[in-house]
Amino acid sequence: MNQYFHNMINGIQTVFEGMSITLASMFQGPATVEYPDVDVRSVDSIRVGLKGKRGYKGNLRGMPENYRGILDVDMSICTACLICMKACPIDCIAITNVKCDKRKLQGKNGKPAAQTRAATRFDIDIAKCMFCGLCVEPCPTGAIFHTNEFEMNRDNLEGLILRFVAPEEAEKASKRAAEIAVEQAEKKAALAKEKAAAKGEDS
Amino acid sequence: MNTQDAFQLIQAKVSAPIQLLEGPTPSILVRPQGLVEVLTFAKEDPQLDCQVLTCQTGSHQEDEIRLFYHLLSHEQNHLFVFECPVPLSDPKAPSVTSLWPAANWLERETYDLLGVHFEGHPDLRRIMLPEDWEGFPLRKDYVTPTSYHDSGFDLTVDNRPSAITQSFNLSKGDEKEDE
Amino acid sequence: MNKELTTQFMTINMGPQHPSTHGVIRFIIDTDGEIIHRCDPDIGYLHRSIEKIAEKVTWQGFVPYTDRVDYLCAMNANWAYSMAVEKMIGVEAPRRAEFIRVIVAELNRISSHLIAIGTTAMDMGAFTPFIQLLREREYINDLLEMASGARLTYNYICIGGVMADLPLGWSEKCEEFIHHFDLAMEQMNRLVTYNQIFINRMANLAVVSPQMAQAYNLVGPNLRASGIKRDVRRDAPYSVYPELDFEIPVGKGLEGEVGDCYDRFFVRVEEIRESLRILRQCLKMIPEGEVMAKVKKTIKPPAGHYYVRHETPRGDTGYFIQSDGTTSPYRLKIRSGSFTGMSIIGELAKGTFIADLVAIIGSLDVVAPELDR
Ligand code: SF4
Ligand code: SF4
Numbered sequence: 088m089n090q091y092f093h094n095m096i097n098g099i100q101t102v103f104e105g106m107s108i109t110l111a112s113m114f115q116g117p118a119t120v121e122y123p124d125v126d127v128r129s130v131d132s133i134r135v136g137l138k139g140k141r142g143y144k145g146n147l148r149g150m151p152e153n154y155r156g157i158l159d160v161d162m163s164i165c166t167a168c169l170i171c172m173k174a175c176p177i178d179c180i181a182i183t184n185v186k187c188d189k190r191k192l193q194g195k196n197g198k199p200a201a202q203t204r205a206a207t208r209f210d211i212d213i214a215k216c217m218f219c220g221l222c223v224e225p226c227p228t229g230a231i232f233h234t235n236e237f238e239m240n241r242d243n244l245e246g247l248i249l250r251f252v253a254p255e256e257a258e259k260a261s262k263r264a265a266e267i268a269v270e271q272a273e274k275k276a277a278l279a280k281e282k283a284a285a286k287g288e289d290s
Numbered sequence: 291m292n293t294q295d296a297f298q299l300i301q302a303k304v305s306a307p308i309q310l311l312e313g314p315t316p317s318i319l320v321r322p323q324g325l326v327e328v329l330t331f332a333k334e335d336p337q338l339d340c341q342v343l344t345c346q347t348g349s350h351q352e353d354e355i356r357l358f359y360h361l362l363s364h365e366q367n368h369l370f371v372f373e374c375p376v377p378l379s380d381p382k383a384p385s386v387t388s389l390w391p392a393a394n395w396l397e398r399e400t401y402d403l404l405g406v407h408f409e410g411h412p413d414l415r416r417i418m419l420p421e422d423w424e425g426f427p428l429r430k431d432y433v434t435p436t437s438y439h440d441s442g443f444d445l446t447v448d449n450r451p452s453a454i455t456q457s458f459n460l461s462k463g464d465e466k467e468d469e
Numbered sequence: 470m471n472k473e474l475t476t477q478f479m480t481i482n483m484g485p486q487h488p489s490t491h492g493v494i495r496f497i498i499d500t501d502g503e504i505i506h507r508c509d510p511d512i513g514y515l516h517r518s519i520e521k522i523a524e525k526v527t528w529q530g531f532v533p534y535t536d537r538v539d540y541l542c543a544m545n546a547n548w549a550y551s552m553a554v555e556k557m558i559g560v561e562a563p564r565r566a567e568f569i570r571v572i573v574a575e576l577n578r579i580s581s582h583l584i585a586i587g588t589t590a591m592d593m594g595a596f597t598p599f600i601q602l603l604r605e606r607e608y609i610n611d612l613l614e615m616a617s618g619a620r621l622t623y624n625y626i627c628i629g630g631v632m633a634d635l636p637l638g639w640s641e642k643c644e645e646f647i648h649h650f651d652l653a654m655e656q657m658n659r660l661v662t663y664n665q666i667f668i669n670r671m672a673n674l675a676v677v678s679p680q681m682a683q684a685y686n687l688v689g690p691n692l693r694a695s696g697i698k699r700d701v702r703r704d705a706p707y708s709v710y711p712e713l714d715f716e717i718p719v720g721k722g723l724e725g726e727v728g729d730c731y732d733r734f735f736v737r738v739e740e741i742r743e744s745l746r747i748l749r750q751c752l753k754m755i756p757e758g759e760v761m762a763k764v765k766k767t768i769k770p771p772a773g774h775y776y777v778r779h780e781t782p783r784g785d786t787g788y789f790i791q792s793d794g795t796t797s798p799y800r801l802k803i804r805s806g807s808f809t810g811m812s813i814i815g816e817l818a819k820g821t822f823i824a825d826l827v828a829i830i831g832s833l834d835v836v837a838p839e840l841d842r
Contacts, residue, residue, distance in 0.1 A: 094665065094669075097665045098665040098666055098669075100665075101659075101663060101664040101666070102664065102665075102666065104659050104660075104663075104664075105597075105660045105661075105664055108659060108660045109597050109660075112601065151614055151615045151618060152636070153615075153617075153618040153633060153636070154614070154618050154619075155617075155618040155619050174529070174530070175530075176526045176527070176530030176531070176533060176534070217533055217622070218619065218622075219532075219533035219536075219622075219624045220618065220624060220632065221529065221530065221532075221533065224632065225766065233618065
């Protein structure tokens with residue numbers, strides 16, 4: 088009998104204790120922000136979004152610097168080396184390249200690199216991409232990188248393919264490649280001729 | 291206790307032929323005929339005391355499917371691996387569900403994905419794939435189907451625009467040639 | 470007379486879309502009135518053939534897939550796989566990387582247990598704790614996002630170390646969080662754990678004896694709740710765990726028999742406390758230095774098979790990997806805690822009420838993607 092009442096009292100007590108906690112959190116203010124109205128990328132706008140209340144208490148306000156969003160490529164330092172394409176586990180990068188004039192450049196990490204090939208196509212299908220960062224890590228120049236962008240609403244599927252090489256540039260590169268091929272062939276022929284001539288002199 | 295000691299112990303006590311396999315993880319090879327006998331001994335011997343069948347799986351190797359049994363003892367804190375080759379032409383192995391109820395689902399999974407028949411299993415059905423699935427996906431000679439029965443579902447549909455799909459095939463092909 | 474009284478079993482279908490099955494799982498239940506006569510879990514709705522995919526991708530390329538095996542503790546899954554490959558190729562991660570791994574994995578363990586606790590309470594009909602715990606979990610997500618750059622599928626721990634060093638000021642923020650979380654957890658306990666109604670609901674329900682737990686191969690908190698003190702972090706120690714001081718909580722039958730639903734619940738609450746303890750120690754002990762060992766770009770582990778055990782929030786997760794010396798795994802099998810945890814439900818649910826079934830599922834902490842892989 089005693090136990091029976093004890094249980095009852097205990098039950099009511101603990102329920103009220105829980106209720107007090109629930110009630111207390113009513114006055115805490117929201118822990119979330121209303122996303123489209125607030126620019127979640129910046130620290131200040133989140134505070135404004137919460138209208139000066141105690142606000143978002145998390146450790147982080149806004150987005151971290153290393154956020155892994157949609158990929159971007161800096162074509163001016165990309166050497167079209169295909170390393171990123173091979174690293175991607177789901178094949179969502181497509182690169183084709185042709186020979187180009189040799190060019191020395193400086194990567195983002197300060198390391199020098201040499202470009203011997205130019206990309207005629209550099210497409211990333213962000214509809215397939217899982218933002219894993221495996222392509223970013225091995226890139227020798229740091230040309231490919233994640234941005235803070237995460238909104239991917241496009242009105243058609245085609246829009247989800249990022250093309251980093253404009254058709255004109257691609258054409259230019261291919262033309263130049265053809266020229267280079269011709270030049271090299273000429274050079275080779277000239278070299279061969281010289282050699283033959285040298286041989287002829289020897290004998 | 292390491293695998294060598296366990297091997298000697300089992301060899302002394304059990305009549306079924308066993309074999310010690312060296313490698314990065316030493317293991318004990320048992321023929322399907324002696325499997326239940328050896329595993330029962332491993333479970334009931336106080337020195338081995340393998341109360342837990344922690345993992346049961348298999349892998350397809352040329353003309354056989356090799357089953358792996360990982361036995362764990364919580365008391366002694368040791369883990370042994372038993373291998374059991376079954377021929378691909380007639381993949382049959384005795385079930386160990388009577389020893390460990392946990393084997394029920396693990397064997398069903400092996401049956402589902404590798405097509406090994408466990409004789410004496412109380413409820414050998416597919417577990418992951420639909421009941422009417424054809425073939426065993428984890429076998430190396432499995433051909434990925436292009437449709438699911440006649441549901442009109444084309445499993446090869448790729449939502450990549452065709453130009454890109456082609457470029458992939460091309461570029462990957464080139465790369466292979468280069469290497 | 471007797472013939473008239475016999476009733477027919479009614480077969481009902483619970484799921485695949487059911488709010489309390491925690492994912493897409495279906496239960497076929499034969500009921501006699503309110504009592505379950507037979508319960509047959511039907512799984513496979515989330516089978517993504519990850520094991521088959523593994524045979525097609527490179528060793529490094531599989532790491533992001535392990536995120537998807539168990540999305541509640543992606544760090545632990547990353548680590549388990551990376552550890553297995555490191556063992557195969559004989560690489561050791563630098564000391565700082567090991568500490569970072571422990572820290573992020575324990576944070577992830579806390580967040581996973583928070584979900585386990587919250588959903589159990591939610592299945593019992595208490596929605597508030599779930600929302601409150603999600604709020605706390607958000608802070609952990611923020612911390613992990615700062616470190617890795619992603620919120621759920623981190624791909625942070627990689628073969629040979631971790632992807633990037635912790636950002637500046639991270640440790641302070643983590644300490645701040647631990648301080649805040651201690652109080653929040655106390656509040657949480659007052660809200661759910663010590664609630665008499667909740668205790669009465671969970672105590673003495675679906676008791677798993679130690680023998681049964683072993684026979685059905687339960688792992689992790691579910692095994693420990695049955696009174697078996699086994700934890701891979703202690704039994705087969707890896708990383709820097711041997712240097713850390715922490716307890717392994719076991720079920721003591723606080724409110725009923727050892728191994729009931731309340732014990733399974735309480736072991737998780739206790740484990741959160743231990744994780745906080747580990748975090749405190751690690752933040753003090755973490756050395757400076759490199760975070761990435763030298764690993765070749767193309768990994769080709771020697772041929773042979775390996776089995777690596779790792780303690781994730783759902784217990785002893787085993788990665789069975791067979792290599793044939795090429796650039797991708799020959800066979801990879803993930804032995805997950807949810808899979809064997811689920812196989813016991815048919816046995817446990819016999820003779821319980823339908824309403825108790827959700828409590829049993831919740832207390833076993835089954836995660837559907839890990840179950841099906
Ligand atoms: S790895 Fe870097 S440099 Fe090479 S192709 Fe990719 S983006 Fe360009
Ligand atoms: S982020 Fe991952 S999935 Fe996306 S392109 Fe890079 S490697 Fe591929």
